[in-house]
Amino acid sequence: MTDYIKLIDAETWAFIERTNSYYPPDTIDYTIAQQREIYDRMCREFFAGYPQGVTAETTAIAGPACDVPMRIYRNAKPDHAAMVLYLHGGGFILGGLDSHDDVCAELCGRTGYEVVSVDYRLAPEHLHPAAFEDAMSAIEWAAGTYDRPVLLCGDSAGGNLCAAVAHATRGHAKKPIGQVLIYPGLGGDRARGSYVTHAEAPMLTVRDLEFYKHIRTGGVDQTGDITLYPLADADFANLPPTVLITAQCDPLSSDGEAYRDRIVAAGGRAAWFEEPGLVHGYLRARHAVGRARASFTRIVDAVATLGKGAWTW
Template identity: 85%
Template sequence: MTDYKTLIDAETWAFIEKTNSYYPPDTIDYTITQQRAIYDRMCREFFAGYPQGVTAETTAVAAPTSSISIRIYRNAIPDGAAMVLYIHGGGFILGGLDSHDDVCAELCARTGFEVVSLNYRLAPEHLHPAAFDDAMDAFEWAAKTYDCPVLLCGDSAGGNLCAAVAHATRGHAKKPAGQVLIYPGLGGDHSKGSYVTHAEAPMLTVRDLDFYKHVRTGGVDMTGDITLYPLADAEFANLPPTVLITAQCDPLSSDGEAYRDRIVAAGGRATWFEEPGLVHGYLRARHMVGRARTSFTRIVEAVSALGHGDWIW
């Protein structure tokens, strides 16, 4: 059994306990409506505000399948080298423009890039591939709207959607310039690695993952669908430069390693960082946990470097 008392430091435990006080570990046993209310309240409790000089505009993009709400973050001193399409986490059933509002604002402030946050459709009201379709439509809109390179960045479920978009658009005239995937779920092998070692990790368990998958798919077996499981793809060539950042104490961590290895084996550029002692969802801990603060700086530096066309790893 994994000894989390040794792996996880006191600051991170304080974050876990604060999270659990708003979002108990058994929340997946509640109704979807209740889960969303609990999650939204938790996000409000962790909201850190906007850095000085950042403004945001909420608008919508007309897409073939739906009208997609987005929020555009702009810096008073802009760096127009690139723009970032940010796709939020939440197990494909939770979250929206407000859940990751301050994260996007801080990413904008620290990179100078314009950041567009996507409010994709959620399950179970909208089963797969609705969220993927929205992510694709948002990327196509960004590629047409912006004259600069478009970067993909997302956490957890959002990281999954970013990777799926990267695979689907690698043959396009204007494909993503890079992707930064933060503790993404990419459809890895549940019989080994972190899926076994950290099956009962604080903040996210394999049971949680199975629940989210069931809700997203409506219980239909979609094995081999690369828009759902990017690691199921048979071809990893021509993907954009990729930075993967995972938490050590997270069943999804091995997906970062596996995805990096597949890209590198195909001749591409990818690097993977496993953050020691951190847990799933640690982006919310970036102002109270030293390790999370350091990791968020790593994320900012990765986005900035890829946006300027640099590969520094």
Template identity: 80%
Template structure:
């Protein structure tokens, strides 16, 4: 059994305990409506406000069947790059408010425009609804912005960003880079971090199975790269990729595997495993030293990819 007492420092334990006080580990046993209420309350408790100099506009992307809410963040020092941000939440939780302050800070620190996407959630909207909305958001950005687009997302959002990258390789204006933060990419659950960290604080393999079942309606979607990008058979011509994972997270191995497949296919990818951190640590970026350092790494990666450069 993994000894988390040794791996996780006191600051991170305090973050875990605070999170559990708002969002108990057994929350997946509640109804979806209850889970969303609990999650939204937790996000409000962790909300850190907006940095000075960030202007925010809430809008929507019109599609033939529905509108996709978006929130646009602009800085007074804005550079000509758009970051398309796709939030986490197991494909059933979250929205424009859950990652509001993260997007505002990303905008402030990079100077880039950030567009947050409120994709449709399961179980009301099963796969591929979330992927379709992420694709529609990219198509909108490509049509309405004449400057580079960087994809960035955490957890479920990292999954969707990677799926969009795979699907847009033939696009005339494909993403110039992607930053995937503790993404779930559909890796092999019989080895690596899925075994070593199956019972990690903040996220367990049981949680992952629940989210996958809800997202697919229980259907077997093996081999569907829009569901799990690691199911793809071609990893060539993907945008430069930076993967940032938490050591104490069953999803960590997905970052390593994805990096290796991109490099083997001749592409550029870098993987950072943040020592002693847990899934969801973005909310700890102001209270945990390791998380603060990692968020600076994320900002640096987004900035570098937007400028067309990274030290590979």
């Protein structure tokens, strides 16, 4: 059994306890409406505001099934090397433009890049591939709207969507210049690695993952669908340069390692960083926990570097 008392420091435990004060550990037993209410309240409590000089505009684009809401963040001192398409986490059933509002604003503030956050459709009202279709609509809109490269960035469920989009668009003339995936779920082998070692990790358990998968798919077995499980792809060639950043105390961490290995084996560029002692969802801890603060700086640096077409790993 993993000894989290030794792995996780006092600052991170304080973050976990604060999160649990808003978000009970048994929340997956609540209704979806209740889960969303709890999650949204928690996100509001952790909201850190906008950096000076960052503004946002909420709009929408036309998708094949419906309009896709977006929020566009702009910096008073812009860097036009790239724009960032951000896909939020939340297990495909939670979150939206407000849940990751300050994260996107800070990415914009610290890189100078324009950041576009995508409010993709959520399950169970909209089963897979609805979220993937909205992400594809967003990348196609961005590639057609901006005269600069598009960089993908996302956390958790959003990291999954980024990777799925990267696989689907690698043959496009305006494919993404890179991707930064933050503790993503990519469909790894649940019989090994972190899925076993950290099956009962604080903040996210394997039971939680099974719940989210069931809700997203409607309980239908879709093994092998690479738009759902990017690691199921047989071809990892020609993917954009990729930086994966995972939390050590997270059942999903091994997905980052496996995805890195597949890209490198196919001749591509990929780097994986496992953040010691951190837990799933630590983006919300970036102002209170030293390890999370350092990791967010790593994320910002990765976004800034890939956006300029550079590779320093």
